[in-house]
Amino acid sequence: MTVPLLYNKETSVAVIFCLPVIPALFPGTGERATKEPLDWPKRSQIVRGIAQGAVYLHKLCEPRIIHGGLKPGNILLDASLKPKICDFGISKALKADADKDCTGVVVGSRGFMAPEYKQGGCLSLQTDVYSFGATLLQIIRGKHISPSSLALSDESRNYGPLNKWAWNLWKDGNLMELIDPSLHDETHAAELKRWVQIALLCVQQSPEERPSMWDVLLMLSCDSVILPEPKLPAYYC
Template structure:
């Protein structure tokens, strides 16, 4: 523990990188000069201790170029710390939703990032020894290395499946506003298709440069999915690319990705592609099926009071979605 304290200047506020689902992340430097990211569990979070152990058990079994790599952990007294490789470019949202930096990731780079995330997801769902459902895939959980390669992070809410198991359910629905699939938000059932739904939202955010939780268009206050659907119906979605990186040379590629995003956020899980099909869609020019109109969502505090018997609120990432 003393090594981590020294590396982070005793968890100095000046070393703080951000807040995770159950604690705070600090930048540090080991005696050999290697930079690290140390995630320190909040002492007031009982839920976080479960997530902490879950993350250790899961990520220690996973190795892929598009997953963040764990270097070690510390359990000493009440202290719980996870040590990760340091990602010099932080998380994708620091670029994507900042008007001063979003131009640094042009469409070609965004498309590379989209494919990298899909490859990491394919590994979790199909290629690792244990099938893993992430359950909190979102822009802030995509970290970028020095070459802007994406790495999926934060496995505190992830679940591991054994054998032929393909879905599970929980009475404690946890996730992030806008990324939760309808079946998970309503019934607690989650599967590979829940992550696919979240990927679809993430994909549409990367294309548009808009954050789903704060997007509101025109007087009607259309949410992002409604706006994307109408754009796709009108012009194939080619006008959706973030204007700060607009590139007319890639209109067909952009339109194809919009269609893939809409296929991922279809209401019925069976209508969404699986992860293998998703990667094939992104890396080939094969014909795509036409998506069904997605479930448009509204966010309301009133609904939360009606759903307490289903939902336990996570202080960082809980959310509710309701169909219109």
């Protein structure tokens, strides 16, 4: 189905028409990039806005919409840092009785691509959850990549560059090594560590083991929600 023309400013979703608003998400990215990294309160605002937008697409749109390409490069920010989800080129509008759309065609950015989409070309609401988790890890890490000393297979390096590193550091209790050095402030350390765990839940290998975007938004918004223990993430090799 064709994705309908839609704009909803309250839920931070812009469909079809997206303007190059500023500032850029990370310093050094784009022509109008900010000179200083965004602090954690600003990044957390952006993350919640992205989650709200995804919930709108998944639950409040009629028909429901799979974005298919969530990643930092498809998140634009206005002057107040309110995120807009853009680039709906591979999005799918779900039929009322369907929960996925399988075309067999695989396009998109490898580092944010769910394994079931990579392998079979099937998009679902849970592929968006995976992409959101990969995006959250990138926002927490900043523009820095995983260390070259980390043993990664070609698949892991190409498709899940932060998954293995985040998992290993989470298991070892050394998550501050993952977090952007500009965010090393004990004031937000507990929330940052919690959000890494949420991201790991989103990038689980099996779609059935990932939370819904509604549950993700609840986890991000309410610290009293007890988080499940994540399992090995996708592309852990």
